[in-house]
Amino acid sequence: MKCESCNEREATIHISKGNGFEKTEKFLCEQCANASFENDFSYPDDTFNIQKLLKSLSEHPSLQQTKRRPKQCGTCGSTINTIVQMGKFGCPDCYATFGSQAADIISRVQAHQSEHVGKMPVKSRAHLKTRKKLEQLRGRLEKLVETQEFEEAAIVRDEIKALEEAGDNDGI
Amino acid sequence: MMEYSHISPWMQDVEELPVEMSTRVRLARNVSHLPFPYMMKDNDGLEPVLRKLETALDGYRRVEMDDLQFEDKALLVEKHLVSPLFTKRGLLSYISEDESVSIMVNEEDHLRIQTMGVGLPMIDLYRKADAIDDMLESEVDYAFDEKYGYLTACPTNVGTGLRASVMLHLPALTFGSRIQTLAANLSRFGFTLRGIYGEGSVPLGHIYQLSNQLTLGQTEEEIINNLDELKERIVEEEMEMRSWLESEHLLEVKDSVYRSYGLLKHAYRMPLKEAAKCLSDLKLGTDLKLIEHEDFQFQKWIQLIQPAFIKMRLNEKDKEITSLEHAVEEERAALMRQLLGGE
Ligand SMILES: [Zn+2]
Ligand SMILES: [Zn+2]
Numbered sequence: 001m002k003c004e005s006c007n008e009r010e011a012t013i014h015i016s017k018g019n020g021f022e023k024t025e026k027f028l029c030e031q032c033a034n035a036s037f038e039n040d041f042s043y044p045d046d047t048f049n050i051q052k053l054l055k056s057l058s059e060h061p062s063l064q065q066t067k068r069r070p071k072q073c074g075t076c077g078s079t080i081n082t083i084v085q086m087g088k089f090g091c092p093d094c095y096a097t098f099g100s101q102a103a104d105i106i107s108r109v110q111a112h113q114s115e116h117v118g119k120m121p122v123k124s125r126a127h128l129k130t131r132k133k134l135e136q137l138r139g140r141l142e143k144l145v146e147t148q149e150f151e152e153a154a155i156v157r158d159e160i161k162a163l164e165e166a167g168d169n170d171g172i
Numbered sequence: 173m174m175e176y177s178h179i180s181p182w183m184q185d186v187e188e189l190p191v192e193m194s195t196r197v198r199l200a201r202n203v204s205h206l207p208f209p210y211m212m213k214d215n216d217g218l219e220p221v222l223r224k225l226e227t228a229l230d231g232y233r234r235v236e237m238d239d240l241q242f243e244d245k246a247l248l249v250e251k252h253l254v255s256p257l258f259t260k261r262g263l264l265s266y267i268s269e270d271e272s273v274s275i276m277v278n279e280e281d282h283l284r285i286q287t288m289g290v291g292l293p294m295i296d297l298y299r300k301a302d303a304i305d306d307m308l309e310s311e312v313d314y315a316f317d318e319k320y321g322y323l324t325a326c327p328t329n330v331g332t333g334l335r336a337s338v339m340l341h342l343p344a345l346t347f348g349s350r351i352q353t354l355a356a357n358l359s360r361f362g363f364t365l366r367g368i369y370g371e372g373s374v375p376l377g378h379i380y381q382l383s384n385q386l387t388l389g390q391t392e393e394e395i396i397n398n399l400d401e402l403k404e405r406i407v408e409e410e411m412e413m414r415s416w417l418e419s420e421h422l423l424e425v426k427d428s429v430y431r432s433y434g435l436l437k438h439a440y441r442m443p444l445k446e447a448a449k450c451l452s453d454l455k456l457g458t459d460l461k462l463i464e465h466e467d468f469q470f471q472k473w474i475q476l477i478q479p480a481f482i483k484m485r486l487n488e489k490d491k492e493i494t495s496l497e498h499a500v501e502e503e504r505a506a507l508m509r510q511l512l513g514g515e
Contacts, residue, residue, distance in 0.1 A: 122306075
């Protein structure tokens with residue numbers, strides 16, 4: 001039996017075709033089967049066509065100005081144009097590299113949500129705690145200086161210094 | 173890869189409910205400062221991560237995509253252990269012994285942790301994925317941002333990286349065409365309801381998948397709870413529609429259930445679409461107590477009739493095949509006759 005797609009090679013593979021209600025089964029050679037495989041099974045993930053959505057963004061004025069010398073991500077080499085084209089960021093650092101544009105994209109695909117409120121890795125939890133503590137201490141230091149309680153202020157300053165140094169070691 | 177040619181252990185011998193089928197949870201995770209899989213020139217950057225996974229995931233079976241034949245890959249896809257995209261571009265997957273956990277390396281994201289189950293509260297499945305995530309997190313430096321959460325290749329996954337889904341058998345809602353309105357309403361709330369096999373207007377076996385579309389701005393628990401609530405509402409609607417069918421159209425329902433039963437029990441050639449439709453009717457008939465068959469398990473049988481499963485049975489028989497199309501349809505019919513004790 002010949003491959004139904006190319007009609008040349010022998011069909012060795014039998015698969016169910018994606019939109020398969022007119023014809024749910026196909027007989028293909030390996031090459032053709034591989035080429036069509038992605039469409040052959042529907043998969044629940046990534047259900048809506050982000051490419052289309054992002055294409056409309058490429059006409060966005062903020063993207064036009066990048067035409068002269070497009071900003072590139074230092075880690076992966078992506079530009080905002082390649083990101084919009086692919087509908088995907090190139091690496092985790094792209095999120096920071098393309099700050100406001102990334103925010104715009106995220107807001108659009110996430111129904112205007114912009115803040116993660118769920119799970120955090122343990123490391124980040126510790127980091128966040130340190131940062132909150134630092135903010136708190138800095139506030140206190142300011143007040144102490146205002147009220148001229150220098151002795152107490154010196155202690156707080158040392159605490160801040162210690163926390164900052166520990167943070168540096170953690171790469172914070 | 174014969175070991176995957178059987179129904180997954182977690183799916184064996186489950187108590188089947190009307191409407192609700194299996195549930196799946198997946199978490200998307202990435203390694204910090206490393207290009208996402210589609211941008212990676214080689215896998216060198218992943219090497220240290222892979223070494224750590226190897227020890228952390230002791231007891232899991234390591235399945236490399238390069239080692240597999242096309243049909244083995246199709247089998248894994250039919251069992252939902254990996255995605256179609258993954259079979260083309262993925263690197264390897266770690267699969268737990270009962271096949272309820274699969275960790276894909278280099279799907280769209282560096283790591284995709286997936287747990288599956290049936291008859292369990294969805295939150296339990298999340299907890300299971302969460303625990304694996306905790307374990308991996310202690311080994312791998314995740315890409316995480318305080319504002320955006322877990323960073324993913326596609327912005328549709330950013331935040332929790334969580335996609336939870338449940339499969340639902342909705343023959344009555346399909347019959348009454350309520351499903352389109354329902355799907356449209358759900359999408360406004362950030363949820364998707366769609367056919368799981370194929371995208372035609374009537375999905376194979378009347379099986380749909382309900383999943384969350386948004387991953388940012390809600391906690392994992394909130395996403396799961398909302399999905400759970402919606403699921404309950406859809407199940408209720410389906411049951412109401414079934415009661416209506418029973419009271420207003422009993423004869424028609426009975427007729428189609430027994431026709432399908434007859435076909436499954438006695439046909440000698442069965443295309444996939446027909447087999448799935450007949451099994452769906454049989455399940456509806458079973459739920460409505462119009463028919464009884466001791467060994468009937470809808471989810472299991474729907475999987476057994478899929479092409480890669482049938483092809484695997486054909487291979488085992490090692491008989492001469494002139495037309496693959498006919499051979500597959502004949503084998504599918506033979507399987508159904510055997511399962512239902514027909515001639
Ligand atoms: Zn071909
Ligand atoms: Zn980048």
